[in-house]
Amino acid sequence: MASPPLQSRARVVTKSYRPMRGIEVVGPLARPEYESPSDIAAKARSAAAAYVDRHPEHRSKAMMAANIAGAGAGVVRGGYHMAKGLVDAAAFVQRAANPLPDVLLGRKTAGQQTIDLAGAIGDYVIEGRADPSRLGRDAKQAVANAKADLFPSATPVAANTADELARRFSIGMNQGELGANVASLAVGGPLAKAVGKAGEVMALQRFPAARYIAQGYSPEAAAYLAEPYSGMGSHWVPRRTKPPSWFVDSDYNVLKPRGITRGEMYELHARVDPKFSTARLPPRFADRSWRFEKSGLRRHGPLAQVWHGMPGATKAKGGGSLAAFGSGAHQLGEEGYQ
Amino acid sequence: MTLLQVAAFTSDFPDDMVEDEHDIIQFGGKGVSEAIGAILSGLGYSVGELDYQGERGWEFSAGAEGQQIWLLLSDLGDYLMLQVEDPSFMGLRPKYRQFREHFLSGLTDALNRDGRFHDLLWFAAVGDPFGFPDPAGEGGRRPAPQAWRWS
Known part of the structure; x- marks a missing residue:
């Protein structure tokens, strides 16, 4: 041939x-x-x-x-x-x-x-x-x-x-x-x-909206998800555990990075909170809800959830010992979900 | 033993989500949470105050005989989702498991009897070891192998 x-x-x-x-x-x-x-x-x-x-x-x-x-x-x-x-x-x-x-x-x-x-x-x-x-x-x-x-x-x-x-x-x-x-x-x-x-x-x-369009959201919903987030954030220590009032809604307990978009915050929240996977979108959009599974991301493992769910202010206060914990948690968490 | 973690259902309650022309001011589900709280009170449980948790939804507790269970209700537009939040390590105790089993079976019976709630399905936490299943996920709300209908 x-x-x-x-x-x-x-x-x-x-x-x-x-x-x-x-x-x-x-x-x-x-x-x-x-x-x-x-x-x-x-x-x-x-x-x-x-x-x-x-x-x-x-x-x-x-x-x-x-x-x-x-x-x-x-x-x-x-x-x-x-x-x-x-x-x-x-x-x-x-x-x-x-x-x-x-x-x-x-x-x-x-x-x-x-x-x-x-x-x-x-x-x-x-x-x-x-x-x-x-x-x-x-x-x-x-x-x-x-x-x-x-x-x-x-x-x-x-x-x-x-x-x-x-x-x-x-x-x-x-x-x-x-x-x-x-x-x-x-x-x-x-x-x-x-x-x-x-x-x-x-x-x-x-x-940033391109990311959500690629995930299958309508352009209008994608633009909404790409807007700055102004919600409550993710509580590191759950409110139901009744932590001290000065702490519960403080920067030390609420994960809500400055400048983060709605979509990014939902993704971040879902990766550190196993009970959060879906959030409703305003009814004017064809897409009824934001869904974590569309992001293609995976949740962190249990230890990494603790580390990545911790607000920056708390990490900064904790210093070296938290960094050491974080390094280990990140490794264990990421590998634990493979 | 398989633990049932998430219930998905529809209801006749009006949509109580609060929004302005651009954004959601308060996510819906407050009315349904209050109704479920009232049902649980009727079953003899002491029901805690509703706690609004933004996009997560509405959280409240119910307890009896020294045991307590936390519930998180999210209004997702097409359906409502009720998640059972087990306190850490408590789920391992046989006494708590017995309480939980009794609680969920009573709640399911009550919801099925109440004409305001429909299409109730329970899902177990399978497939995602660190997260809960998404009832709107693959397969939609069709009964999946991991779904149970208690009657």
Whole structure:
């Protein structure tokens, strides 16, 4: 059986679901191999576009959020491709060490493929010597392609909100993947991981409602959940235990971080209080209630519930001994629920 | 022994949630909590004061013969949820368990007899070792394997 043309295999190395400009993807590799993140992103984009059309004042924030969310997804995609590259490389090395299966199956061996690739590179270099201007043209084209892939201003704005969100998200993904690749070259995985987290945090800071839209809430309910929380907070020592009156509703007993949104507070509350899992939403929304299970989060374990449910003021007063307890509780709690 | 922890039901009580044009000022369930408190008083339990707990709902206690049980009622719009809050470690004592069993069976009978409450189902805390089941979760309010209908 003849192996697919070298060019189509080489497309895997470009690490992009969307073909780079000027290169046509052919054969079975033209179909994305890992579509689920894109599907999820498309769903969120469509809901976000409807919201932005209704609230044009949030348009610039939404575009920025799509860009940053795309960057986070690009980092993940970069990690996936890095891992896939390692697996492919390992398979290639294995095939080079043992070419017999390839020979028996009538495929090109790893050695023959290496020779083909070297030949193609050699041809390109020879042709470049014959026509030096070609190298310059190709380099210029590569820079133009990179600009179009990485900078929003290098390509025209899309005709409608949904397409523009998709364009910004796609550019963000390219930026994120490039960032992940550069970061992994520099210091490896940990930094790449931090870059992804930072992208996510920045996106949520700029457009927190996107998080709840992605969880399946209507844009109106999502906007409500993204507003500042003004409720009672979570009581660390339950009121029914009748703690001293100076303590019961004080900052030492009420967990209610400054600037937290409704949705964040509900999530925080549910993670530390096993009896809180659902909260009613105003009847004007189609969504009748906020539900913890939609968040995709898990509750803390019993010890970690004590630690994470403790207000910052109490942690600060307790100092080192509480920090030691917290460290242990966090470990036990997180692991206890796996 | 499986402990039943959460009851989900509907009622004929009017929605008593208080809201302004933008936000919920007071979550609903006060009227239903008071009605359940009155039912428990009728069954001979001493019922404590209602304590408003924001988005959690309304908490109150009921006790008899030195034992006490805490109940948390949340109005979730489509249905009401009543959670049993066992005091720490007390649930391990056989005497408390006996009290709890008697209490829940009496309460269930009374709620089933009272024409203002409907579709009562009890759920056990299974599936989420550190949390209570969400009756509105997977499967909606259909009777699930972990749901019991006491009659």
